[in-house]
Amino acid sequence: MDLTLKIWRQVDAKDKGKMVDYKVTEISGSMSFLEMMDVLNEQLVNAGDEPVAFDHDCREGICGMCSMYINGEAHGPDRGVTTCQLHMRMFKDGDTITIEPWRAAAFPVIKDLVVNRSAFDRIQHAGGYISVNTSGNTQDANATLISKKAADTAMDAATCIGCGACVATCKNSSAMLFVGAKVSQYALLPQGQVEAADRVRNMVAQMDLEGFGNCTNTGACEVECPKGISLDNIARMNRELMKASI
Amino acid sequence: MALDSKVPKGPIQDKWTEYKNHINLVNPANKRNIDVIVVGTGLAGGSASATLAELGYNVKSFAYQDSPRRAHSIAAQGGINAAKNYQGDGDSTYRLFYDTVKGGDYRSREANVYRLAEVSANIIDQCVAQGVPFARDYGGLLDNRSFGGVLVSRTFYAKGQTGQQLLLGAYSAMNRQIARGKIEMFNRHEMLDVVIVDGKARGIIARNLVTGEIERHSAHAVVIASGGYGNVYFLSTNAMGSNVTAGWKVHKKGAYFANPCYTQIHPTCIPRSGDYQSKLTLMSESLRNDGRIWVPKHMEDVLAIREGSKKPTELTEEQRDYYLERRYPAFGNLVPRDVASRAAKERSDAGYGVNATGEAVYLDFAASFERYGKEQAKIHNIQNPSEAKIKELGQAIVKAKYGNLFQMYEKIVDQNPYETPMMIYPAVHYTMGGLWVDYNLMTTVPGCYAIGEANFSDHGANRLGASALMQGLADGYFVLPYTIGDYLADDIRTGTISTESPEFEAAEKEVTERIEFLIQNKGIHSVDYYHKKLGKIMWDKCGMSRNTEGLKTAIEEISALRKDFWQNVNVPGTATEYNEQLAKAGRVADFLELGELFAKDALVREESAGGHFREEHQTEDGEAKRIKEFQFVSAWEYKGEPKDAVLHKEQLEYENIEVKERSYK
Numbered sequence: 001m002d003l004t005l006k007i008w009r010q011v012d013a014k015d016k017g018k019m020v021d022y023k024v025t026e027i028s029g030s031m032s033f034l035e036m037m038d039v040l041n042e043q044l045v046n047a048g049d050e051p052v053a054f055d056h057d058c059r060e061g062i063c064g065m066c067s068m069y070i071n072g073e074a075h076g077p078d079r080g081v082t083t084c085q086l087h088m089r090m091f092k093d094g095d096t097i098t099i100e101p102w103r104a105a106a107f108p109v110i111k112d113l114v115v116n117r118s119a120f121d122r123i124q125h126a127g128g129y130i131s132v133n134t135s136g137n138t139q140d141a142n143a144t145l146i147s148k149k150a151a152d153t154a155m156d157a158a159t160c161i162g163c164g165a166c167v168a169t170c171k172n173s174s175a176m177l178f179v180g181a182k183v184s185q186y187a188l189l190p191q192g193q194v195e196a197a198d199r200v201r202n203m204v205a206q207m208d209l210e211g212f213g214n215c216t217n218t219g220a221c222e223v224e225c226p227k228g229i230s231l232d233n234i235a236r237m238n239r240e241l242m243k244a245s246i
Numbered sequence: 247m248a249l250d251s252k253v254p255k256g257p258i259q260d261k262w263t264e265y266k267n268h269i270n271l272v273n274p275a276n277k278r279n280i281d282v283i284v285v286g287t288g289l290a291g292g293s294a295s296a297t298l299a300e301l302g303y304n305v306k307s308f309a310y311q312d313s314p315r316r317a318h319s320i321a322a323q324g325g326i327n328a329a330k331n332y333q334g335d336g337d338s339t340y341r342l343f344y345d346t347v348k349g350g351d352y353r354s355r356e357a358n359v360y361r362l363a364e365v366s367a368n369i370i371d372q373c374v375a376q377g378v379p380f381a382r383d384y385g386g387l388l389d390n391r392s393f394g395g396v397l398v399s400r401t402f403y404a405k406g407q408t409g410q411q412l413l414l415g416a417y418s419a420m421n422r423q424i425a426r427g428k429i430e431m432f433n434r435h436e437m438l439d440v441v442i443v444d445g446k447a448r449g450i451i452a453r454n455l456v457t458g459e460i461e462r463h464s465a466h467a468v469v470i471a472s473g474g475y476g477n478v479y480f481l482s483t484n485a486m487g488s489n490v491t492a493g494w495k496v497h498k499k500g501a502y503f504a505n506p507c508y509t510q511i512h513p514t515c516i517p518r519s520g521d522y523q524s525k526l527t528l529m530s531e532s533l534r535n536d537g538r539i540w541v542p543k544h545m546e547d548v549l550a551i552r553e554g555s556k557k558p559t560e561l562t563e564e565q566r567d568y569y570l571e572r573r574y575p576a577f578g579n580l581v582p583r584d585v586a587s588r589a590a591k592e593r594s595d596a597g598y599g600v601n602a603t604g605e606a607v608y609l610d611f612a613a614s615f616e617r618y619g620k621e622q623a624k625i626h627n628i629q630n631p632s633e634a635k636i637k638e639l640g641q642a643i644v645k646a647k648y649g650n651l652f653q654m655y656e657k658i659v660d661q662n663p664y665e666t667p668m669m670i671y672p673a674v675h676y677t678m679g680g681l682w683v684d685y686n687l688m689t690t691v692p693g694c695y696a697i698g699e700a701n702f703s704d705h706g707a708n709r710l711g712a713s714a715l716m717q718g719l720a721d722g723y724f725v726l727p728y729t730i731g732d733y734l735a736d737d738i739r740t741g742t743i744s745t746e747s748p749e750f751e752a753a754e755k756e757v758t759e760r761i762e763f764l765i766q767n768k769g770i771h772s773v774d775y776y777h778k779k780l781g782k783i784m785w786d787k788c789g790m791s792r793n794t795e796g797l798k799t800a801i802e803e804i805s806a807l808r809k810d811f812w813q814n815v816n817v818p819g820t821a822t823e824y825n826e827q828l829a830k831a832g833r834v835a836d837f838l839e840l841g842e843l844f845a846k847d848a849l850v851r852e853e854s855a856g857g858h859f860r861e862e863h864q865t866e867d868g869e870a871k872r873i874k875e876f877q878f879v880s881a882w883e884y885k886g887e888p889k890d891a892v893l894h895k896e897q898l899e900y901e902n903i904e905v906k907e908r909s910y911k
Contacts, residue, residue, distance in 0.1 A: 012823070030519040030660070038524055038774075045772045045818050045827065053824055055312065057485040059525045062410055063316040081657065089660055110456055111824040118433065121313050125425040129418035130377045134297040134723050136368035138375040142332060145386030155379040155404055158411060162315055191377045 001027050001093035005040065008100045010109050017109065019098075029089030033076060034059060034066065036088055053112040059084040061226065063107035064161030067168070068113055069100040074165035074224045082163060083227045102168035106175070106211045117164050119210040120178060127205035128182045129193050149241055150188050158182040159227045166221035166229070172213030177221040179207050180233035187240050197244035204241055249502070249896045252684040253357040258902050259339075262361045263598025266687075266728055270735035271279055277302030279741070280734050281465040285437045285449055285492045287314030289409070289715055290698025291471030292416035293722025299423035301727060303734075307420070308432045308452060310487055310829070315417045318473060319718060322409025323530055325391060325401035326715040328366040333390055337398040339363045344903055345396050346713060350678070350706020351856035351872065352905045353505070355879070355898060356686060359704045365724040366716050370402055372433055372723060376415040380404050401712045406530065406650060412715055416722070418791070420606060435461070436829060437492045438757045440468055440499050442696060443749045447496075447694035451750075451757045458822040460758055462750045464743035466734055467693045469726065470496055474677035474699040476509070477516055478844065479789075482674035483515065483528045489833035490840050493681050493700050501689035502881035502894060504682035504702030507841065507848035510709055510857050511790050513586035514675035516658050517606035526673035527658060529651045531711070534586070536644060537609040537668065541598040543567040548598050555816040557609055558600070558667050569593055573868075582908075584708060584790075584857055584870070587672035591790045601669055610667035615640030625895050631835070648666045672790060676714060678705045678857065679847075682881040686729035687721060688879075695730060697721035702879065707856025761821045764831045769814035771832045776811045780804065780841055781836070788845050793861040797849040801842055805889070808838040842888035850893060869908070877905075 002025045010017030022039050023122050031039070035057050041051035057065040066083040070076035076086045091097065099113065107115040127207045133139060158181070166177040186192025192199070215234055254261045259702075272280065281301050284295045287309040295307040295314075309317065329342040342363035347354055370388070374380065380402050381389040390399040404411040423429040434455040441449040441464070448884060449464035475490035476482035497503045513533065517528045542548045542558075543565050550556035570589055571578045590607045599605050619640030623631040631639070641664050645652065652663050659669065681689045681696035688695050698718040705713065744750075787800035811834070819825040854863045854870035863871045878895040 007767060008456055028520055028522065032524070034827055035522050037522050039522055042772055042774060045816065048818070050818055051827060053826060057311060057316055057487050058321050059486055060321055060483075060527050062407070063311070063318070065311060065316050085657060087657070087660070096764050114824065117312055121315075121421075121424075121431075121433075124418070124421045129422040130375070131422060132372075132375045134293065134372060134376075134419050135300075136365070136372050136724055138371045141330070141370045141374040141380075142387050144374075146382055147386050148382045148384050151379050152380040154377075155381075155411070156378050158414065159405075159407060161410075162313065185379065186377055189377050189379065191375060201465060 001088070001091065003027055003094075004096040004119070006096060006098045008165045009052070009112055012111055013108050023236075027088050027154070029087065031088045032059070032084055033068070033070070033088065034084050050193040053114045055114050056084060061085040062161060064163040067102050067115060067163055067165070069102060069168055071098050074102070074168045075226055080226060080228060082161070097125045102164050104167045104212070105175065107164060107167065115164075117162070119212070120162055120164065120175070122210060123175070123179055123203055124182065127195070128200040130186065131195060139228040144190055146189060147164040154185045155167070157181045157188070157229065157233050160229050161227055163226065165224050165226060166223065167212065169220045169222035170213065171218065171220070172216060174215045174221070175207050175210070175212035175227055176215040176237065177225065177231070180237035181202050181229050183237040183240055184233040187236060196240060199245050200237060200240040204237070249682070249894050250494055250684065251355060251896060252686060253355070254392055258357060258360045261357055262364055269728060270729050270733035272735050273739060274302050275737040278304070280304065280729065280737055281306065281742070282467050282469060283463060283465040284308070284469045284471055285450065286317065286471035286473060286698070286700070287417070287420070288317035288319035288471060288473055288698060289413055289416055289718030290318065290722045291469070292413060293719050294469055294471060294697060294726050295429055296416060296419035296423055297723050297727045298730070299426075299428035301731075304332035305423070305429045305480045306432065306465065308435045308437055310434065310436045310455060312433050314420055314431065314433070315414060317413060318488055319413045319715070320410045321485070322715055323406045323528070325403035325408045325712040326369065326412060326719070327400050327710070328370045328402060328716065329363055329400060330367050330370060332388060333399045334591070335398045337400050341398065342366060342400065346704065347706065347900075347903050348906075348908075349710040351707055351708050351870065351908065352877065352900065353508070353705065353855050353879070354704050354706030356902055358902060360902070362704045362720050363718055365720045368724060369716065369719045371496070373412060373415050376418060377891070378404065378411045378415040379543070380411075395711070402910060409715055412719065416652070416719070417623065437472070437495070439495045439753045440691070441750050441753045442499055442691065442720055443743070443747060446692045448743045449745065449750065451753050451755070456824050458820070458825065460754055462745035462754060463743045464750070464786065466737045466740060466743065467695065467730055470689075470694065470696045470700050471682060471698050471722070472700050474680070475840060475886045476674045476677050478780065478841050479674045480777050481518065481523060481526050481783045481785070483512065483526050486525060489836070491833050491836045493696065493839055494836040496681060496689060496691060496694055496696075498884050499691060500884070501691045501694060501696070502682040502883055503680070503843065504879050504881045505679035505707075505847065506844040506882070507788070507851060507858050508707050508856065509674060510583065510586045510676040510678060511672045512675035513583055513590060513672045514670050516607070516655060517601055517669050517671035519601070519659075520603070527654070528673065528675060529655065529670070531583065533609060533648060533651060536614040536647070537579065537611050538568055538610050538613055539570050539579050539586070539590070539670075540566045540568045540610060541593045541600060545597065548600065551600055552602060567593075567598070584859065588790045588859060590670070590672055606669040606671050608667035611663070612667070614644055618643040676708055676709055678703055678707060682879065684774050686732065687726055688729070688733065693733065695726060697726055707858055712816075718748065752849065760832070761828065764815065764817045764828060765819075765821050767815055767817065769816040771814050772816055773827055773834050776807065776815060777830075777834045779807055780838055783807070784841055784844070788848055791859045791861055792848050794849065797845050801849070801889070802840040802844040804838060804845065808842070811835065812836055839888055843882055843891055846888060846891065847882065851876055851880065
């Protein structure tokens, strides 16, 4: 298929940036979206032009590095996938595809479609861990029973890949789904109880400090999340925060 | 330099304990004055960074990704082995040790593997304490699965995302230390050289991938945890950025590179669909428990299927060649990874590949649908069920077991594997070779360590499933923190290492000049052009089966391609900006050197062992034929061009395990 691409080009963080049109031809439906971008870049390099910068790494939907806003949707039109797992068969010949970076004040653009998501890391530094030494001198792994349900629900929360689609999708650029997922994982497990109050307070404080917006319960984040992280996690985080405040 | 593995004396079960009892320690106040650089933040690098920081050292960690959490350990699916014997099925430290050595086709170092098995149980305790949500049974205890053909259930897992959860565990431990200021994290940075001062590794030169700035970082020791080099094949299951550069730079500064030709090629991956393909996706090999592998018996059917005029489901049983069942009647579709992979290649090379590229075989679940369906009909007391009913009942069982894999397959291939057989093909997955290390995990460069997949590891010529995660965390959490202390105990009076020395100056100059050259070259071919060409040579001649002539040709072709690269490569943009093409160019340049050494190593190793299969050395049944004289680790010393590399041998002695032939009859 032949496509027109409208891509956000921005030299660096200071540049104003603009949309630029490109044509790609003979795109196969079996290609992933990023492979289509590879074709474009090879074309640009061979023509002596600057290729489009975009983040990507594992290309199997688990590292959370890829991050494109495609036709107004984080990770494009398919559900439950990251951009690297989005296939071109979702599009048809003659389509115009608009490609933008994640848009959020807390995720400044580095170049073209590459954004800086360090804010997510800093939220994790604020409390996204259990304070246990890594010396191995802990109790036996089976010493504390954990119900299958708690373990499975914690796992569902822990499956977050930290891509930032929730923030990019949210009209408020809220990071509540991301933070809620981490808070939930530990809140559901006995290991997380000791530091529960401090954790949620500190992580939420850091989230606010980074300039993410608040949650107004539209639920777009859950729809666009490639890993299907549930809104329940936001509710659980709010509950944890309430508990920590009284 | 003669190789000294520094394996402690004494009975194998006492070596590690005795070792720990007698090493030098660094007191807490002195640790504050010692800096350690860790390159890579996967399971090995992440766990090492966290633990070293926790002990009190000042750690600087480097990752080319935008966060430590993205390292490719995250993609591991199946699980992590540990000799916990929670299932009471006869597991023990010795049995895990034995399975690992045997699985590696008797080409790994006994003492290292034993230590790995010994600390394995601790990993699970540690990870649970960190809040890793391992799968549990209904009683609340940890669940196990069996894996990779061993006789016990020792694999712990977190859905199909065990690597992700373990990495996030290590990442959380790092975050705690980053918050305390004990780890300084350098995201989007790539190590481009190691700096050696007075014979010791004392720092690195790194490039900030955002600004292009070249930076000097000093430390008292440097730890390489940069993963494997499977991307030398261009197509692999590795992440796009995975590369050999950190390890290769250290090699060029004196670290021996061991067993480069030992590669694991995994049989059940989704086939390539075209030349644009950028990476390959793995599906758990557990699929082979219920799928039958075949290609058409007759060429006219192959061609008709490729044209689309015939469907695979239209072929009768007589028109199908279940080649694994035919060749290996006893093991059938459950032969080991290397055998299954080679057999698929053999059929495809003979022209029987079933997709457009000619590189695919079928993995068919129809027989399982029927078998499970009939069983279910009996269980539910359904009299005279129709064929459709049987299929429906059978599919429900298969869906419960492999639903997520079937879904993933359908997303990628756009075919419904419940209605038509899956297509699979082997893909490069893991590299057992890497930097040579002694018992301390130190390379032949004093003060430079290599851990995880980056070292030549504990896996010999073939790695067992669920053992990569185990080794990464064992090295980082429990081994390196001891061994590096023994070395650093001599450095308590050294003080901060200056970056203003001639050695740093020279290393930085070398790095800068190379980058400038690449940018100024303005050639005619893109970096990917060369990477793809290299990948094709590697896959065709250094892949699943190798022979003298092919390897000799490969050496010549890679050498010529490298020359062509340096003359004609085109890198757009400048050196002082975010420039992915430039970063890639540096990595491919190193792959072009490694590839040749790889072929050379494969040529010299005139035997077959594990993932290394030399066509000249096979049994009558086509199995790998080991040769006693090659019971050694090949460790290559850099001497300029790869063709000049000098081979050193570390003889492998087996005192606790009897060396036997592997047989699948």
